[in-house]
Amino acid sequence: MTLRDFALMVVVCLIWASSNVVSKYVVSHLGVPPLFFAGVRFVLVALATAPWLMPAPKPLWRILAVGVLMGAGNFALLFIGLKTATPSSAAIVSQIGAPLTAVMSFLMLGETMNRRRIFGVSLTALGVILVMWDPRGFHASMGLLFVLAAAFLGSLGAVMMKQMDGVKPLQFQAWVGFSSAVPLLIASALFEPGAIEPAAAAGWRFAAAVGFSAIVVSVAAHTAYYGLIQRYEANLVSPLTLMTPLFTIGMGVLFMHDPFGPRMALGTIVALAGVLIVALRFNQLVSLVLAMRPRAQ
Template sequence: MNFRDFLLLFGVCLVWGLNIVLTRWVVADMNIPPLFFAAVRFAGVALFLIPFLRPVPDKLFTLLLISVMIGSLNFALLFMGLRSAEASAVAVTGQLGVPISTLMSMAFLGETIGWRRGLGIMLSFAGVVLIAFDPSSFQISVGLMFVVGSAFIGSFGGILMKKMPPLTGLQVQAWVGLFSFAPLFAVSFLWERGQVDAYIHGGWPVWLASLFAIAGVSIFGHGAFYTLIKKYDVSMLSPLTLMTPIWGVVFGVALLNEPVSPRLLMGAVIALAGVFMIAVRQNTRLPEAALGRKAGAGDS
């Protein structure tokens, strides 16, 4: 990889990691209802990317199901998790999309794995369990369980994507945005309260965070990433995307003053080591499995 493209990937991972922290700040510190914030983001993505809705792809109903998986359900659970779990822990836990996608490619696509990827899967889950489970109180973080659920659903959407004809990254973003914002708004107004007032009174910092998620993450981040996917093998890109959770931890500590406990550090090292072991081994049936949700709607 040439240095310019590495800098581009570095910037993409930085944007993704920062967005996890900004979303945590919006839904937790600013008390913006998470489903409403997700709906606003997808509405903005659909609006910005209207030109990429043409031509209308084949298998539109399959694309609708994919959008539900990698869009509305995935992000609803992720944002609900961010409301109660620290951004640094979410940044690491979200990487479970990689081993989960690998397991699903085994179950649904007939992929076989060797002992190295098998060990990587076990390490990934063990590291997340160490982060999520507090042995002193025998409690599991509910917020991180939402994030694990998000990883499962997003990974299943990635499997369904194999049934679609090839689409560009921005085409996927446009259709996911179009199919996702209305269900999220509907559920938000049924379940959440005071969301419009909270969003309006959040002022320009919350609106700027929304614009960053739309333009910085969904348009720049994923557009640039799909450009890199076309130029380089997934086996080269996927280990480098582990910069994303590292940035998530760094920004969580620096911007939100989140504590860095020995349990978090140990769990992160174990989990990311497992993800790395999976990412560097070729998946013949679903190469995108090594990228987790990054191949769908993205990291955050």
């Protein structure tokens, strides 16, 4: 990977990490209801990517299902979870998505699930449990259960997306926005009466946050990431996304004063190690370890 593309990957991960912190600020500190926030976000995504909506991918029902799972369902549950969960813990729990995708690909698509991947999935699950577990009682981590459910829906959508060919990144974003905006706004009207008032009271802060989430995160960063995936092997690019939870933890501690004790640190290390084992083959893991080894001067 060229230095320029690696720098682009770092910027993408920084943007994704910032999104977690910004979303927490919107739903928790500004008090904007999560379904309304997600709905407005996808309205903007749909408008920004409308020129790429047609021609519709086939089968139509599958792209709609994928859009709802990876858009409305995933983000609605994530934002609900962020009302009570910290960005740092949510970022680590979300890492269960990669192992879940591997397991569902095995169950739904018949892909290989060898002992290495089983070990990686188990390790990631253990790390996530360490992060979610609270000595004072599991009820304190209810927000992370929503984050866990969001990761499940996102993984299911990703596996269903594997069964479609020829859908380009901006077209995919267009259909995610189109299929998610209306259901989210209807759900917000039903379950979040008066949702407009706190958004209006937040004024420019809400406008800036939702614009950043829709245009910079969903359209720009995701499109850049898909471009990197097209230029390089997925096994090279995917592990680099682990910078996102690390950046999120740093931003969460710095800006949101997230607690980060020994249990959280251990869970983070275990979970990310499991994701690496799932994402990389053995020889790639050895190469990565050797590359990280200090060299004599």
